[in-house]
Amino acid sequence: MLNESSRLSINNSNPRRSSGSLNRRASDKLKVNKKPVEEKGTNIQVVLRCRGRNEHEIAANSPVILEAKRRRDAVLRNTGKDKEYSFDRVFGPESTQEEVYKEVAQPILDEVLMGYNCTIFAYGQTGTGKTYTMEGELEERNGRLTPRAGIIPRAIYKLFETLDTEHAEYSVKVSLIELYNEELRDLLNNDDSRTLRIFEDQSGSGVIVQGMEESIISTAAEALAIMQEGSKNRIIASTKCNEKSSRSHCIFTLTVHIKEIIPGGEEVLKVGKLNLVDLAGSENINRSGAEHARAREAGMINQSLLTLGRVINHLVDHSQHVPYRESKLTRLLKDSLGGRTKTCLIATVSVAKMNQEEIISTLDYAKRAKNIRNRPEANQRMYPKILLREYEQTIERLKADLQASREQKGVYLSQQTYNMITDENQSSKDRVVELSRDVEGLRDTLRDKTKELDEKSDLLFGKESELAQVQANLKTLDKKLGDDIEQLTERMGQVNKKHHN
Numbered sequence: 001m002l003n004e005s006s007r008l009s010i011n012n013s014n015p016r017r018s019s020g021s022l023n024r025r026a027s028d029k030l031k032v033n034k035k036p037v038e039e040k041g042t043n044i045q046v047v048l049r050c051r052g053r054n055e056h057e058i059a060a061n062s063p064v065i066l067e068a069k070r071r072r073d074a075v076l077r078n079t080g081k082d083k084e085y086s087f088d089r090v091f092g093p094e095s096t097q098e099e100v101y102k103e104v105a106q107p108i109l110d111e112v113l114m115g116y117n118c119t120i121f122a123y124g125q126t127g128t129g130k131t132y133t134m135e136g137e138l139e140e141r142n143g144r145l146t147p148r149a150g151i152i153p154r155a156i157y158k159l160f161e162t163l164d165t166e167h168a169e170y171s172v173k174v175s176l177i178e179l180y181n182e183e184l185r186d187l188l189n190n191d192d193s194r195t196l197r198i199f200e201d202q203s204g205s206g207v208i209v210q211g212m213e214e215s216i217i218s219t220a221a222e223a224l225a226i227m228q229e230g231s232k233n234r235i236i237a238s239t240k241c242n243e244k245s246s247r248s249h250c251i252f253t254l255t256v257h258i259k260e261i262i263p264g265g266e267e268v269l270k271v272g273k274l275n276l277v278d279l280a281g282s283e284n285i286n287r288s289g290a291e292h293a294r295a296r297e298a299g300m301i302n303q304s305l306l307t308l309g310r311v312i313n314h315l316v317d318h319s320q321h322v323p324y325r326e327s328k329l330t331r332l333l334k335d336s337l338g339g340r341t342k343t344c345l346i347a348t349v350s351v352a353k354m355n356q357e358e359i360i361s362t363l364d365y366a367k368r369a370k371n372i373r374n375r376p377e378a379n380q381r382m383y384p385k386i387l388l389r390e391y392e393q394t395i396e397r398l399k400a401d402l403q404a405s406r407e408q409k410g411v412y413l414s415q416q417t418y419n420m421i422t423d424e425n426q427s428s429k430d431r432v433v434e435l436s437r438d439v440e441g442l443r444d445t446l447r448d449k450t451k452e453l454d455e456k457s458d459l460l461f462g463k464e465s466e467l468a469q470v471q472a473n474l475k476t477l478d479k480k481l482g483d484d485i486e487q488l489t490e491r492m493g494q495v496n497k498k499h500h501n
């Protein structure tokens with residue numbers, strides 16, 4: 001699977017090929033012409049894609065309740081009351097794959113070529129077109145992509161077309177991983193003995209997936225073939241909503257290194273990265289970010305999707321602590337949410353009334369995500385010479401480690417001890433997950449109690465107003481009674497006077 005690129009030798013000397021990174025990891029000494037952070041940051045881009053009614057929805061006579069209006073608005077017809085939602089772009093059911101690519105992904109690919117890290121997420125209910133939008137049809141026909149090709153194949157083709165047209169010296173790497181039930185799986189490598197682990201790099205700004213295969217590719221067709229193979233490996237599980245629904249998250253990453261000559265004639269490397277993320281179906285995760293109680297009972301909790309919702313809420317509320325570490329998905333994509341990556345969320349929805357609850361839930365989720373601010377920053381250029389020297393040092397260190405373990409010097413563990421440590425480690429991690437769930441349960445209770453308290457307060461307030469009204473009436477009656485008594489006394493005085501006369 002590891003292919004040598006004939007175009008560029010810079011990556012061929014990379015001893016860490018099997019250790020992928022989703023983010024920048026150039027050490028400080030490699031930095032040149034550092035670009036300033038875009039100070040105030042930019043909101044993440046959010047687009048909505050509506051899928052027209054499918055056969056099932058038409059057969060069920062479920063009417064259309066969501067319509068794309070103009071370029072940026074969607075109108076929801078909800079029990080007689082229309083509600084408008086605005087996004088950076090709204091694509092109606094008639095939108096084509098090409099249109100979505102050109103308007104959403106193409107500008108992002110341009111940013112990647114300028115040296116930025118970018119991420120595109122597809123979020124939505126099962127069967128609303130996440131995979132269609134991200135992958136679509138991967139097969140070529142007569143050496144060309146078909147009209148149903150999605151963002152990934154189009155981005156791959158456009159990337160090579162641009163690099164070749166510009167006669168750039170470059171290298172391109174791809175990786176494809178899946179996250180299912182909080183387990184990471186490499187879709188480009190079936191070797192089950194390789195465990196993928198997530199590490200934050202020393203600078204704390206990036207994430208490294210240790211053990212992940214990164215295939216160097218030299219043509220678009222090669223990349224597409226890899227993608228097709230990986231896509232077949234993706235776990236498909238059935239749910240009630242869609243027979244072939246996927247409950248896994250899929251992250252496809254393209255990493256591009258381009259050689260540049262800076263003024264003065266020195267060679268530098270520009271690095272850009274594009275993460276294309278097809279998330280699991282969002283049903284069972286409600287608007288507040290809590291999962292469906294029945295789903296919890298059925299063991300269908302998607303910890304990662306749940307945490308993604310919570311991370312969004314925390315970012316929008318500018319919380320001090322954002323719970324990135326509570327799931328693998330949010331750990332992997334930390335930099336895409338509130339970090340230095342340029343991010344776009346594509347929310348996919350059905351337009352049929354029978355999915356009303358999920359449509360509203362997705363629209364609200366997307367609306368909230370619009371408020372996340374990232375601070376995009378271009379990756380620093382790297383000097384190949386220094387990079388090579390660093391790699392040579394790494395190779396020396398790895399050789400020493402290998403020698404030590406061969407000679408059983410240094411830290412050498414038997415398989416049994418290693419398994420024991422791994423089990424203990426996993427058990428602690430499981431405990432954290434269990435405790436997080438308990439905390440979530442307590443949060444739900446707190447939320448319910450707060451709601452109850454609010455209702456009681458409203459009731460009390462109503463009663464207080466009623467009491468004040470009764471007291472006011474009493475006061476008026478009291479005054480009237482006093483006046484009546486006064487009048488009566490006066491009359492009686494007059495009568496008595498007459499009587500005496």
Ligand SMILES: Nc1ncnc2c1ncn2[C@@H]1O[C@H](COP(=O)(O)OP(=O)(O)OP(=O)(O)O)[C@@H](O)[C@H]1O
Pocket residue numbers: 050051052093124125126127128129130131132133242244245246279280281282348
């Ligand atoms: N915009 C669209 N135009 C035409 N067909 C579409 C569109 N969106 C989705 N489809 C079709 O609907 C079906 C379900 O789409 P898809 O598998 O992409 O959904 P999904 O959101 O990825 O579901 P899951 O969560 O199960 O992965 C597919 O047959 C796909 O071809």
